[in-house]
Amino acid sequence: MLSPVFRVREYEVQDSIPFSIGFLLDEAPICTVSNGILFPKGQPIPSVKVLTFRRSSSFHLEAFYANPMKALLVYLLKLVVLRLALSNAPIVKRQGLKLKFN
Structure with a gap:
């Protein structure tokens, strides 16, 4: 916020x-990196990843969490566990999944 009385610097929060x-x-x-991290520490929010599977x-x-002990000190959260059900047809289908971190 700019002040008419005081001279202040503009800044932006990310x-x-x-x-x-x-x-x-x-x-x-889930990815080619051995640790499976899709949302690394320090990545800007909001962040979206689109994953495609052939299932x-x-x-x-x-x-x-990549480092659960560090995360536990601040947040007591259980992250998501999904069981995605598809029809048991023998045809391999391309399935898309959008992950959004807000």
Whole structure:
């Protein structure tokens, strides 16, 4: 805010993710990086990731903190665990999933 009486500097505040968050797909890391982190610490908020899978049956998606002990000191949160059900057709379908961190 600019003041007519005082001279102040303009500044901008950028929200960022306080802890690295990763995802597991069927108990394995979801991306090519070995730790599975999709939202690294310090990334600006809001942040959106679109994931595409080729699946013919249900799958299990789980979010986790990269360093759970550090996260536990501040937040007592349980991150999401999803069981996504698809029809059991033998055809492999392309499934899209949008993850948004607000």
